[in-house]
Amino acid sequence: MNNASNTLLSLQGLTMVFGGLVAVNDFNLDLHDGDLVGLIGPNGAGKTTVFNMISGQYIPTKGKVIFDGQEVQRLMPNVITGLGIARTFQNIRLFGNLSVLDNIMVSFHGKLKASFIAAMIGTPGYLSTERDLREEAYSLLEAVELSDVAYEDAQSLPYGKQRRLEIARALATHPKLLLLDEPAAGMNPYETLHLMRFIQRIRKDFNVTILLIEHDMKVVMGICERVLVMDFGIQIADGTPDKIRNDPKVIEAYLGVDE
Protein backbone atom coordinates (compact mmCIF):
# COMPACT_ATOMS: atom_id res chain seq x y z
CA MET A 1 0.00 0.00 0.00
CA ASN A 2 1.33 3.43 -0.85
CA ASN A 3 0.32 6.66 0.84
CA ALA A 4 -2.40 7.57 -1.59
CA SER A 5 -3.89 4.11 -1.45
CA ASN A 6 -6.25 4.70 1.38
CA THR A 7 -8.69 5.59 -1.39
CA LEU A 8 -10.97 2.58 -1.12
CA LEU A 9 -13.43 3.49 -3.85
CA SER A 10 -13.04 5.81 -6.77
CA LEU A 11 -15.91 6.54 -9.14
CA GLN A 12 -14.67 8.21 -12.28
CA GLY A 13 -17.03 9.76 -14.79
CA LEU A 14 -19.76 7.21 -14.03
CA THR A 15 -22.62 7.54 -16.47
CA MET A 16 -25.74 5.43 -16.93
CA VAL A 17 -28.10 5.96 -19.82
CA PHE A 18 -31.46 4.14 -20.04
CA GLY A 19 -32.89 4.63 -23.53
CA GLY A 20 -33.00 8.39 -23.82
CA LEU A 21 -32.71 9.04 -20.09
CA VAL A 22 -29.37 9.98 -18.57
CA ALA A 23 -29.99 8.60 -15.08
CA VAL A 24 -26.46 9.33 -13.85
CA ASN A 25 -24.22 11.81 -15.60
CA ASP A 26 -20.45 11.96 -15.14
CA PHE A 27 -20.49 11.11 -11.44
CA ASN A 28 -17.22 11.29 -9.51
CA LEU A 29 -16.45 10.29 -5.94
CA ASP A 30 -13.46 9.20 -3.89
CA LEU A 31 -14.11 7.34 -0.64
CA HIS A 32 -11.34 6.74 1.88
CA ASP A 33 -11.00 3.96 4.41
CA GLY A 34 -13.36 4.54 7.31
CA ASP A 35 -15.46 7.24 5.63
CA LEU A 36 -19.15 7.55 6.38
CA VAL A 37 -20.55 9.55 3.48
CA GLY A 38 -24.17 10.38 2.69
CA LEU A 39 -25.71 10.48 -0.77
CA ILE A 40 -28.95 12.43 -0.97
CA GLY A 41 -31.20 13.96 -3.60
CA PRO A 42 -34.85 14.05 -4.65
CA ASN A 43 -36.61 10.90 -5.87
CA GLY A 44 -35.33 9.78 -9.25
CA ALA A 45 -32.05 11.72 -8.86
CA GLY A 46 -30.00 8.63 -9.71
CA LYS A 47 -28.79 7.55 -6.25
CA THR A 48 -29.78 3.88 -6.42
CA THR A 49 -28.42 3.71 -9.97
CA VAL A 50 -25.02 4.76 -8.60
CA PHE A 51 -25.22 1.84 -6.12
CA ASN A 52 -26.27 -0.53 -8.90
CA MET A 53 -23.18 0.43 -10.89
CA ILE A 54 -20.87 -0.01 -7.90
CA SER A 55 -22.27 -3.41 -6.94
CA GLY A 56 -22.36 -4.79 -10.49
CA GLN A 57 -26.14 -4.88 -11.02
CA TYR A 58 -25.65 -2.44 -13.91
CA ILE A 59 -22.68 -2.05 -16.22
CA PRO A 60 -22.10 1.70 -16.57
CA THR A 61 -22.59 3.23 -20.00
CA LYS A 62 -19.38 5.14 -19.36
CA GLY A 63 -16.83 5.57 -16.60
CA LYS A 64 -14.97 3.50 -14.06
CA VAL A 65 -15.52 1.98 -10.64
CA ILE A 66 -12.15 1.44 -9.00
CA PHE A 67 -12.25 -0.55 -5.78
CA ASP A 68 -9.08 -1.17 -3.82
CA GLY A 69 -7.04 -0.25 -6.87
CA GLN A 70 -8.89 -2.59 -9.24
CA GLU A 71 -11.39 -1.77 -11.97
CA VAL A 72 -14.59 -3.63 -11.15
CA GLN A 73 -17.27 -2.09 -13.35
CA ARG A 74 -17.53 -5.10 -15.64
CA LEU A 75 -17.45 -7.79 -12.95
CA MET A 76 -20.44 -9.86 -11.86
CA PRO A 77 -22.21 -8.87 -8.63
CA ASN A 78 -21.11 -12.02 -6.77
CA VAL A 79 -17.49 -11.41 -7.72
CA ILE A 80 -17.76 -7.83 -6.51
CA THR A 81 -19.24 -9.07 -3.23
CA GLY A 82 -16.26 -11.40 -2.91
CA LEU A 83 -13.87 -8.47 -3.34
CA GLY A 84 -15.47 -6.72 -0.37
CA ILE A 85 -18.46 -4.64 -1.43
CA ALA A 86 -21.80 -5.39 0.21
CA ARG A 87 -25.11 -3.59 -0.06
CA THR A 88 -28.66 -3.46 1.14
CA PHE A 89 -31.66 -2.67 -1.00
CA GLN A 90 -34.29 0.03 -0.78
CA ASN A 91 -36.94 -2.69 -0.39
CA ILE A 92 -36.18 -5.28 2.25
CA ARG A 93 -35.00 -8.53 0.70
CA LEU A 94 -35.07 -11.18 3.38
CA PHE A 95 -36.11 -14.81 3.28
CA GLY A 96 -39.25 -14.31 5.36
CA ASN A 97 -39.88 -18.00 6.06
CA LEU A 98 -36.34 -18.70 7.16
CA SER A 99 -35.05 -18.08 10.65
CA VAL A 100 -32.97 -15.01 11.37
CA LEU A 101 -29.92 -17.27 11.76
CA ASP A 102 -30.56 -19.03 8.45
CA ASN A 103 -30.86 -15.66 6.70
CA ILE A 104 -27.27 -15.02 7.77
CA MET A 105 -26.29 -18.56 6.71
CA VAL A 106 -27.60 -17.86 3.20
CA SER A 107 -25.15 -14.95 2.99
CA PHE A 108 -22.34 -17.39 3.67
CA HIS A 109 -23.55 -19.38 0.67
CA GLY A 110 -20.37 -18.68 -1.32
CA LYS A 111 -18.27 -20.33 1.36
CA LEU A 112 -20.48 -23.39 1.61
CA LYS A 113 -20.81 -23.80 -2.13
CA ALA A 114 -17.09 -24.43 -2.34
CA SER A 115 -17.75 -27.73 -0.63
CA PHE A 116 -20.96 -28.62 -2.41
CA ILE A 117 -19.89 -32.18 -3.13
CA ALA A 118 -18.89 -32.61 0.48
CA ALA A 119 -22.34 -31.36 1.46
CA MET A 120 -24.02 -33.91 -0.80
CA ILE A 121 -22.27 -36.79 0.84
CA GLY A 122 -22.19 -35.17 4.28
CA THR A 123 -18.49 -35.60 4.93
CA PRO A 124 -17.17 -34.70 8.39
CA GLY A 125 -15.27 -31.80 6.77
CA TYR A 126 -18.50 -30.34 5.50
CA LEU A 127 -20.30 -30.82 8.79
CA SER A 128 -17.63 -28.96 10.70
CA THR A 129 -17.68 -26.15 8.14
CA GLU A 130 -21.43 -25.91 8.57
CA ARG A 131 -21.06 -25.87 12.34
CA ASP A 132 -18.33 -23.21 12.20
CA LEU A 133 -20.49 -21.06 9.97
CA ARG A 134 -23.45 -21.46 12.34
CA GLU A 135 -21.26 -20.27 15.17
CA GLU A 136 -20.00 -17.38 13.10
CA ALA A 137 -23.57 -16.49 12.14
CA TYR A 138 -24.61 -16.54 15.78
CA SER A 139 -21.72 -14.28 16.83
CA LEU A 140 -22.66 -11.88 14.10
CA LEU A 141 -26.22 -11.82 15.44
CA GLU A 142 -24.83 -11.11 18.90
CA ALA A 143 -22.79 -8.23 17.51
CA VAL A 144 -25.88 -6.66 15.96
CA GLU A 145 -28.07 -7.45 18.96
CA LEU A 146 -30.33 -9.93 17.19
CA SER A 147 -29.22 -13.15 18.87
CA ASP A 148 -32.34 -13.18 21.06
CA VAL A 149 -34.43 -13.68 17.91
CA ALA A 150 -32.00 -16.02 16.11
CA TYR A 151 -34.57 -18.80 15.72
CA GLU A 152 -37.61 -16.67 14.87
CA ASP A 153 -38.83 -16.36 11.30
CA ALA A 154 -37.39 -13.23 9.71
CA GLN A 155 -40.88 -12.08 8.73
CA SER A 156 -42.04 -12.06 12.34
CA LEU A 157 -39.55 -9.34 13.32
CA PRO A 158 -40.59 -5.73 13.74
CA TYR A 159 -39.58 -3.57 10.83
CA GLY A 160 -36.56 -1.97 12.47
CA LYS A 161 -35.07 -5.36 13.28
CA GLN A 162 -35.68 -6.63 9.74
CA ARG A 163 -33.68 -3.70 8.46
CA ARG A 164 -30.92 -4.47 10.95
CA LEU A 165 -30.93 -8.10 9.82
CA GLU A 166 -30.48 -6.92 6.25
CA ILE A 167 -27.42 -4.98 7.28
CA ALA A 168 -26.16 -8.00 9.23
CA ARG A 169 -26.55 -10.14 6.10
CA ALA A 170 -24.42 -7.65 4.22
CA LEU A 171 -21.82 -7.72 7.00
CA ALA A 172 -21.72 -11.52 6.81
CA THR A 173 -19.79 -11.25 3.55
CA HIS A 174 -16.96 -9.41 5.37
CA PRO A 175 -17.16 -6.23 3.30
CA LYS A 176 -14.70 -3.36 3.33
CA LEU A 177 -17.35 -1.15 1.77
CA LEU A 178 -20.98 -1.17 2.82
CA LEU A 179 -23.64 0.49 0.65
CA LEU A 180 -26.89 1.21 2.49
CA ASP A 181 -29.89 2.20 0.38
CA GLU A 182 -32.42 4.10 2.52
CA PRO A 183 -32.04 1.99 5.65
CA ALA A 184 -34.37 4.26 7.67
CA ALA A 185 -37.24 4.01 5.17
CA GLY A 186 -40.45 3.12 6.97
CA MET A 187 -38.93 3.32 10.44
CA ASN A 188 -40.54 5.05 13.37
CA PRO A 189 -38.54 7.80 15.13
CA TYR A 190 -37.34 5.43 17.85
CA GLU A 191 -36.12 2.84 15.33
CA THR A 192 -34.46 5.61 13.32
CA LEU A 193 -32.53 6.85 16.32
CA HIS A 194 -31.43 3.31 17.09
CA LEU A 195 -30.36 2.85 13.47
CA MET A 196 -28.19 5.97 13.57
CA ARG A 197 -26.29 4.68 16.59
CA PHE A 198 -26.13 1.24 15.00
CA ILE A 199 -24.55 2.53 11.79
CA GLN A 200 -21.93 4.46 13.74
CA ARG A 201 -21.16 1.40 15.83
CA ILE A 202 -20.80 -1.06 12.95
CA ARG A 203 -18.47 1.30 11.16
CA LYS A 204 -16.11 0.97 14.11
CA ASP A 205 -16.73 -2.63 15.14
CA PHE A 206 -16.63 -4.07 11.62
CA ASN A 207 -14.10 -1.62 10.28
CA VAL A 208 -16.20 -0.74 7.24
CA THR A 209 -16.41 2.29 5.01
CA ILE A 210 -20.01 3.32 4.48
CA LEU A 211 -21.86 5.05 1.67
CA LEU A 212 -25.39 5.84 2.77
CA ILE A 213 -28.37 6.82 0.65
CA GLU A 214 -31.02 8.23 2.91
CA HIS A 215 -34.21 10.17 2.59
CA ASP A 216 -34.34 11.14 6.24
CA MET A 217 -32.22 14.28 6.57
CA LYS A 218 -31.90 13.85 10.32
CA VAL A 219 -30.04 10.60 9.76
CA VAL A 220 -27.72 11.91 7.06
CA MET A 221 -26.96 15.20 8.75
CA GLY A 222 -26.65 13.50 12.13
CA ILE A 223 -24.05 10.86 11.31
CA CYS A 224 -22.25 11.66 8.04
CA GLU A 225 -19.21 13.87 8.01
CA ARG A 226 -19.59 14.45 4.30
CA VAL A 227 -22.68 14.61 2.13
CA LEU A 228 -23.08 14.50 -1.65
CA VAL A 229 -26.18 15.79 -3.33
CA MET A 230 -27.56 14.62 -6.69
CA ASP A 231 -30.32 16.08 -8.79
CA PHE A 232 -31.36 14.77 -12.22
CA GLY A 233 -28.33 12.50 -12.42
CA ILE A 234 -25.85 15.26 -11.68
CA GLN A 235 -23.83 15.86 -8.56
CA ILE A 236 -24.77 19.37 -7.43
CA ALA A 237 -23.00 19.62 -4.08
CA ASP A 238 -20.37 17.92 -1.92
CA GLY A 239 -19.43 19.02 1.58
CA THR A 240 -20.04 18.93 5.30
CA PRO A 241 -23.65 18.73 6.52
CA ASP A 242 -23.49 22.42 7.51
CA LYS A 243 -22.29 23.47 4.10
CA ILE A 244 -24.93 21.31 2.37
CA ARG A 245 -27.76 22.64 4.53
CA ASN A 246 -27.01 26.20 3.45
CA ASP A 247 -26.19 25.52 -0.20
CA PRO A 248 -28.65 27.45 -2.40
CA LYS A 249 -28.47 24.78 -5.14
CA VAL A 250 -29.45 22.10 -2.66
CA ILE A 251 -32.29 24.16 -1.24
CA GLU A 252 -33.54 24.77 -4.77
CA ALA A 253 -33.38 21.06 -5.66
CA TYR A 254 -35.57 20.28 -2.67
CA LEU A 255 -37.99 23.18 -3.18
CA GLY A 256 -41.44 21.98 -4.02
CA VAL A 257 -40.59 18.50 -2.82
CA ASP A 258 -42.69 17.74 0.21
CA GLU A 259 -40.29 16.00 2.57
Ligand SMILES: Nc1ncnc2c1ncn2[C@@H]1O[C@H](COP(=O)(O)OP(=O)(O)O)[C@@H](O)[C@H]1O
Ligand atom coordinates in the same frame (compact mmCIF):
# COMPACT_ATOMS: atom_id res chain seq x y z
N1 LIG B 1 -33.49 -0.26 -14.99
C1 LIG B 1 -33.94 0.95 -15.34
N2 LIG B 1 -34.51 1.17 -16.55
C2 LIG B 1 -34.96 2.38 -16.91
N3 LIG B 1 -34.89 3.47 -16.11
C3 LIG B 1 -34.36 3.32 -14.90
C4 LIG B 1 -33.85 2.07 -14.43
N4 LIG B 1 -33.38 2.21 -13.17
C5 LIG B 1 -33.58 3.50 -12.85
N5 LIG B 1 -34.16 4.17 -13.88
C6 LIG B 1 -34.50 5.60 -13.93
O1 LIG B 1 -33.34 6.32 -13.58
C7 LIG B 1 -33.65 7.44 -12.78
C8 LIG B 1 -32.91 7.36 -11.47
O2 LIG B 1 -33.47 6.32 -10.70
P1 LIG B 1 -32.87 5.91 -9.28
O3 LIG B 1 -31.42 5.73 -9.40
O4 LIG B 1 -33.67 4.78 -8.80
O5 LIG B 1 -33.19 7.23 -8.42
P2 LIG B 1 -33.15 7.46 -6.85
O6 LIG B 1 -32.59 6.25 -6.20
O7 LIG B 1 -32.31 8.69 -6.66
O8 LIG B 1 -34.57 7.73 -6.44
C9 LIG B 1 -35.18 7.45 -12.62
O9 LIG B 1 -35.71 8.30 -13.60
C10 LIG B 1 -35.53 6.00 -12.88
O10 LIG B 1 -36.84 5.89 -13.37
Ligand SMILES: [Mg+2]
Ligand atom coordinates in the same frame (compact mmCIF):
# COMPACT_ATOMS: atom_id res chain seq x y z
MG1 LIG C 1 -33.39 4.95 -4.83
